[in-house]
Amino acid sequence: MIQVALDRLTKEECISITEQTYDHIDYIEIGTGVIKEYGMDIIRDFRKRFPDKKIVADMKTCDAGKHETRQALEAGSDITTVMGLSHDQTILDSIQVAEELYKNVLVDLLEVPVERFARLKELGVELVSAHIGKDTQDHSEGNSFEHYGSLSDDFTVFVAGGISPKSVQQSEKLKPDVFIVGGYITNASNPGEASRTMKEVISKR
Numbered sequence: 001m002i003q004v005a006l007d008r009l010t011k012e013e014c015i016s017i018t019e020q021t022y023d024h025i026d027y028i029e030i031g032t033g034v035i036k037e038y039g040m041d042i043i044r045d046f047r048k049r050f051p052d053k054k055i056v057a058d059m060k061t062c063d064a065g066k067h068e069t070r071q072a073l074e075a076g077s078d079i080t081t082v083m084g085l086s087h088d089q090t091i092l093d094s095i096q097v098a099e100e101l102y103k104n105v106l107v108d109l110l111e112v113p114v115e116r117f118a119r120l121k122e123l124g125v126e127l128v129s130a131h132i133g134k135d136t137q138d139h140s141e142g143n144s145f146e147h148y149g150s151l152s153d154d155f156t157v158f159v160a161g162g163i164s165p166k167s168v169q170q171s172e173k174l175k176p177d178v179f180i181v182g183g184y185i186t187n188a189s190n191p192g193e194a195s196r197t198m199k200e201v202i203s204k205r
């Protein structure tokens, strides 16, 4: 499956890219910076405009887990993100609220040491995102999925970070369920075509 990540865009650009890619994507991610710009209103707006798609709010919550999780999920997202490096209590609180609302939390593994993965499992985490951060994508150190090992025995795995048709294979060991694709689609001259290509490559794996 594909999650289009809408980052560093205006609201109008987010809407246009979603419309152009609609037939080839499964999840719409409202990116962290976009949420900072437009708040919960953009989630409410997307819920109305795109009722048939799953919406992920990339809140990157790291404290106040109950409040921020409720905020994003009640605005209409299906999934909200919480940082795996947060305190255990933040993760527990976020999961509890998501369960009350029959929705989900996606735990972002950015900079999380491998030793913490077992604890996340104990806390009840089900969805994780193996993520190469934007700031390390152009550097050789930290620009690899290698250290994530094999997560798929314990979690449903999303992968993110500079994903393109060429880099799909690099995360193969993680057996991802969802490929989070930002720049490859959003910076393309034809985002619809880019999302179609991405879908083809993923379905041929």
Ligand SMILES: O=C([C@H](O)CO)[C@H](O)[C@H](O)COP(=O)(O)O
Pocket (backbone or CB within 6 Å): 005, 006, 007, 031, 032, 033, 058, 132, 133, 134, 160, 161, 162, 163, 180, 181, 182, 183, 184
């Ligand atoms: O989560 C993301 C990043 O931290 C910026 O907020 C992106 O959505 C994710 O990395 C996917 O975007 P690309 O790396 O451009 O594919």
